[in-house]
Amino acid sequence: MRTSTRTFKWIYAGLWALRICFALFGTGYIHPDEHMQNGEVTSGDLMSYHTIRTWEWSPALPVRSIVPAFATTGIPVWFATFFSKKHLTQGVHPLLIFRLERSAFLVTSGLIDYSLTSLVPTPSARRLGLLLLASSYVMNTFQVRPFSNSIEAVLLSLSLLFLCKISSVRTLDKCYFLHLLCITFVTGIFTRPTFLIFGAPIAYQVALRTFTYAGTATRWLRLVVTPLLTAAGVCTAFLVADTLYFRGTLDDLVVTPFNFLVYNFASQNLAEHGLHPRWLHIFVNFPMLFGPWVTWLAVRAIVDSATLSNDKNGKSFEVDVLRPTIIQIIILSLAVLSVQPHQEPRFLVPLLLPVIVLIANTGRLAHVGKAFWVSCSIFNFALAILFGILHQGGVVPSLFHLHSVVADASLITRTNIVYWKTYIPPVHLLGVSERDVSTGLISFSDLAGASQDDFAASLSADYDRTFVVTPMAMRYTLPVAIMGCMELNQSIFPHLDLDHVSESIDAGVLDGLRLGVYTLSRDCVLV
Numbered sequence: 001m002r003t004s005t006r007t008f009k010w011i012y013a014g015l016w017a018l019r020i021c022f023a024l025f026g027t028g029y030i031h032p033d034e035h036m037q038n039g040e041v042t043s044g045d046l047m048s049y050h051t052i053r054t055w056e057w058s059p060a061l062p063v064r065s066i067v068p069a070f071a072t073t074g075i076p077v078w079f080a081t082f083f084s085k086k087h088l089t090q091g092v093h094p095l096l097i098f099r100l101e102r103s104a105f106l107v108t109s110g111l112i113d114y115s116l117t118s119l120v121p122t123p124s125a126r127r128l129g130l131l132l133l134a135s136s137y138v139m140n141t142f143q144v145r146p147f148s149n150s151i152e153a154v155l156l157s158l159s160l161l162f163l164c165k166i167s168s169v170r171t172l173d174k175c176y177f178l179h180l181l182c183i184t185f186v187t188g189i190f191t192r193p194t195f196l197i198f199g200a201p202i203a204y205q206v207a208l209r210t211f212t213y214a215g216t217a218t219r220w221l222r223l224v225v226t227p228l229l230t231a232a233g234v235c236t237a238f239l240v241a242d243t244l245y246f247r248g249t250l251d252d253l254v255v256t257p258f259n260f261l262v263y264n265f266a267s268q269n270l271a272e273h274g275l276h277p278r279w280l281h282i283f284v285n286f287p288m289l290f291g292p293w294v295t296w297l298a299v300r301a302i303v304d305s306a307t308l309s310n311d312k313n314g315k316s317f318e319v320d321v322l323r324p325t326i327i328q329i330i331i332l333s334l335a336v337l338s339v340q341p342h343q344e345p346r347f348l349v350p351l352l353l354p355v356i357v358l359i360a361n362t363g364r365l366a367h368v369g370k371a372f373w374v375s376c377s378i379f380n381f382a383l384a385i386l387f388g389i390l391h392q393g394g395v396v397p398s399l400f401h402l403h404s405v406v407a408d409a410s411l412i413t414r415t416n417i418v419y420w421k422t423y424i425p426p427v428h429l430l431g432v433s434e435r436d437v438s439t440g441l442i443s444f445s446d447l448a449g450a451s452q453d454d455f456a457a458s459l460s461a462d463y464d465r466t467f468v469v470t471p472m473a474m475r476y477t478l479p480v481a482i483m484g485c486m487e488l489n490q491s492i493f494p495h496l497d498l499d500h501v502s503e504s505i506d507a508g509v510l511d512g513l514r515l516g517v518y519t520l521s522r523d524c525v526l527v
Contacts, residue, residue: 008127015134022388023106023144024099029392030141031346035426037064038146039101042074043428046081047092050437050444051428059246063260065190066245067238068151072108076100094403094431098396101146108154109143112353115157118164119322119353120360129360133353135377137384138289142349148192153350155188156198156329160322160354163202167321172213172223181206182231190238193257197336198350201328205321270342281338285345290355291379293372297359302327304362323361326354386496392423394495394515398469399429401490401517405467406432406442414440416463420447420455420470421500422515449499456482459520466520471497473507475516485524490517 036054044051056064080100084092116133120126133139143150162181169175185203188195207224214220243254263269287295305327330351337347359365406415419425424446436442445458459466459482468486474497475483495515497504504512 005127008131012127012130012134015131018384019109019134019140019144020106022140022384023102026141026144026388027393027396028141028386028388028390029395029423030145030387031147031344032424032426033346034145034147035428036424037148038069039073039077039097040426040428041066042069042077043097044434046074046077047097047428048434049428050430050432050434050442052424052426052446061259061263062242062246062254062256063263064148065238065242065256067241068148068187068191069146072104072151073101073146076104091431094429095400097431098400098429102144105146105150106144108151109139111154112139112143112157115161116353116357116360118161119357122361122363124366125360125363128365129356131373132294132360132365132376133356135380136290136352136356137380137387138349138352140380140384141387142346147346147349149346149349152188152192152195152198153352155184155191155195156350157353159184159188159199159202160325160357163205163325164322166206167209172210178206178210178224178227179230182227183234186231186234186238189257190235190242193260194333194337194347195350197333198329201325201332204328205325209321264340264342267341270340273342275341276343278338278341278343280343281348282334285343285348286334286351289345289348290352291376293368293376293379294355294359297362297364297368298330298355300364301358301362302330322357326358329354330358390494390496390513391498392495394471394492395419395422395425395469396429397492398490398515398517399425399427399431401492402467402469403429403431405489406430413465414442414463416443416445416460416466418445418447418455418458418466418468420468421449421474421497422469422471424448425469452478452482459485461522465522468516468518468520470516470518471495471500471504472511472514472516473497473500473503475518476507476511477503485521486516486518487521488516489519491515492517 032054036052037056040051041053041057043049044053056062077097077100080092080096113130113133116129117126120129143153159181162177162184165177166172166175166181169177172178181202185195185199188199210223211217211220214223239253239255240250242256243250243252246254290298305323333348333351337343402417417430427444430444432442432444437444443463447455447458450458455478459468467489472491475486478486492515494513496513506512
């Protein structure tokens with residue numbers, strides 16, 4: 001498939017418009033970590049909202065650095081808070097917070113596109129690579145959400161870009177790309193220590209390139225000492241920031257990457273999050289993220305790498321460095337991450353750009369034909385709709401609805417809010433203050449997958465009003481006495497609940513794809 005420059009620009013602009021729509025309007029909910037690892041924490045700190053802090057932020061053993069969270073969603077939230085204090089009387093609406101968080105990651109996703117433009121030197125291959133990247137549902141879902149994996153993917157893309165720059169410059173004595181690479185590496189490790197696995201082949205190639213340039217060990221040490229000092233300075237800044245955040249003093253040092261490794265090397269901890277077969281990453285997660293056709297092209301590129309290494313085919317030196325580096329990244333990350341029995345698809349999100357760059361630089365995208373592009377488009381669009389809009393898609397809009405209800409209530413109206421059979425709600429998008437919760441004016445309960453007995457016990461008559469948020473299909477599973485007490489206040493479409501498929505099918509298409517916000521009758525006696 002060959003595309004003219006004008007056609008490419010129109011298609012690429014359309015794909016970016018689609019990415020913007022998914023970022024700002026797609027309320028699908030992929031995994032709780034997209035909120036709990038970022039926005040839930042920054043909004044709670046900066047806006048004094050009531051939030052739910054997960055185990056990752058426990059002061060006893062914090063495994064997440066606060067710096068990446070504040071550098072991404074924290075900065076726009078801070079500006080919104082500062083502006084609202086000066087110009088707004090009712091504060092910042094949670095919908096604005098939601099879109100600011102998404103906008104921050106929408107902007108950072110553009111760095112992946114930018115990296116590809118430098119990593120694929122041939123113009124025609126670059127255009128096709130950009131189309132393949134921009135049409136990927138990973139870009140429209142994972143990369144525009146506040147996942148730590150999304151930050152890791154951006155940092156890996158920049159690391160490959162810096163490797164390309166370092167490989168192309170004639171003199172390395174005053175090469176600031178070495179310093180940028182060191183900063184990126186330290187940031188990646190504090191974002192997710194798994195960045196070490198993805199970045200190791202890049203570090204090896206840079207060490208090899210710098211040593212070849214220096215010629216002797218002494219000159220090599222002189223060359224790398226200042227970039228390493230830069231890395232040490234950035235590392236110190238992270239350590240100080242995390243220690244002050246979690247301890248309030250520098251007496252007890254907090255090293256979040258070390259805590260992360262300690263936690264994940266304990267098998268009993270991983271068992272709490274779910275254990276998977278060790279082949280899941282290779283045979284399920286990788287093809288599911290990138291599609292079977294892209295997976296096949298990546299496998300062919302890896303298998304043919306030995307032949308291609310003997311026939312440079314006019315490729316530039318940077319491409320010759322990139323090809324083995326990317327292959328090493330793919331093989332090493334799949335091998336090491338497959339050792340751990342807890343395997344989620346998002347752990348492989350950073351491989352998206354390396355895989356596409358590898359394929360684009362082989363030149364095969366120009367010969368795949370229309371069937372490849374049509375089938376890839378259908379695959380990616382379907383999964384973008386699934387994860388970007390449908391999956392648990394009613395949870396976030398229900399919080400916006402309840403915010404408007406609670407905000408309009410009297411100051412003495414005591415409200416109880418109960419979520420049942422949904423993903424954990426990102427409570428910062430409800431927009432209620434910690435003071436209202438601590439004084440008992442508002443009570444919030446996330447019952448997750450609790451039994452019907454526990455659900456019934458949470459429906460207290462001690463409040464002026466109680467809202468129950470649950471898939472409409474789950475209401476039909478309740479005893480008649482409880483079901484009769486629940487009056488529908490708002491139904492939210494779409495909401496696909498893949499954890500209770502049989503109940504959703506039994507409820508029918510309309511109710512099976514809706515989330516209900518119910519008002520509990522105070523006069524009703526629950527049995």
